[in-house]
Amino acid sequence: MSELDDWTHGQRRLLGQRCDEGHAWYLPRPRCPRCGSAASPFEPIGTGTIFAQTTIHRRGDGGASSIGITLVDLDEGIRVMAQCAPGTSIGSRVVVSIVQDADTAQLFPYCEVIPA
């Protein structure tokens, strides 16, 4: 298994971490970055709000393509980088889930706008 698909441990689940003091964070660590107490994993529901968003434009030999990249503030208080549809607006309510790239088998977070 490559390093790239290791972080979900092969499971299609979004993972955060938190400590007994109520701090929560996203990027995996051995201890709480704020208070240093023990870290335990949890599965966020996935609902959140778009905090920042960009659409990357690529022009290569294979033609032009674009992907959306966003930072989503999940309702549990952690910020997650995810792919999104190009042009998704800041402030949109979204749900983040784990999807798999058809070509590379890579698992990664993807967010979709929750219809109003």
Added chain:
Amino acid sequence: MRDSLIRNNPSAVVTGVGLTPFSRNAGRSALELQGEAALQALDDAGIRARDVDTVIAGYATTVNHIMPGNLLAEYLGATPERAFGMNVGGATGLAMVAEAARLVWSGSADTVLVVGGENRASGQSRDAAIATLAQVGHATHEVALGANIPAYYALLASEYLHRYSLKREDLAPLAVQMREHARTHPGAQFHKSITVDDVLNAPLIAEPLGLLDCCPISDGSAAFVLSRRSEGTRSVEITGIGETNLHQHVSEADFSSVGARQSAEQALNQAGAVVTDIDIFGIYDSFTITLAILLEEIGIAQPGTAGGMARDGAFAATGKYPLNLHGGLLSYGHPGVAGGMAHMAELVIQIRGEAGSRQLVERPRRGFLHADGGVLSAHVSIVLDGGAYATPSTAEGLK
């Protein structure tokens, strides 16, 4: 502020400057480029390589050597007491100067050579360079999504424009001003004037950033000699340094306070100065948004107004805050470590009064420098002081 305990006894003075032209293809290896800037700086200081007791070299992505300081020292004919490399992304140049100043202040070093340079543009494919740089992102949680450096900064830009209800044209004047500065510098990578419309009509790279919001990838090198002596009208003293590191990844960044303010305050406090005491500025400008956020956190611009100030000429040579008069990363170019050092080279040259046609009419005395590495992750600020110029030149005696 901790450094103030040991500062000034002895002082740390920039006595030599080297800067090559930046270009798409210098036709030389990283080591050759480093050697060229290093020899310029040594000649400028009036010393030989074997007079140096410390060599500090920045990383080069095209070399990836495990002993860059030693490699360069041997190439130059230096036999220093200590030689080492440093990796702090775009902040490496100023971080090396800060370490050099501390070594001099502490009495551990008398003469330090600081060098950064590489053939970043010509020594590898564009895709390879972008992939290498993307690694400042998180390998599994950011890079794996297809994100890259422009995307990380574009995320900052999207939130910035949203927060202040601004548009792309409100950042564009920063790129226009940098190009205007570069136009008359023979060493700059770009000389053709651009307009706000040119910036807006350039191909989009990562929205809201277009091609002209982004610095180029360049070949080039820069070097300094720092010495433990302070006489002479060509001597420029380092009077303040500040450093702050609050995050590595953009996913973890506090967008409202990335660390530039603390770093700048520390450097200014140590120098006993405030922003309005500064005559000339050199601020890292990897992207228009980088420059906007840094100018605002440091306190040079009010929140949301950096682009508007550029539009109004505040950062022109005749403006209130002369900024990046060599053209900055956006237009002088960006070969990595040397990119952030070019800002310092310009400040030292201006403070000495040796900038020729670019020379500020009123010779500046105090300069402020700031660089960031990663995604506004590592911050280094430096205050330079040319003194009162009353001292007669003793340059000959220094040699």
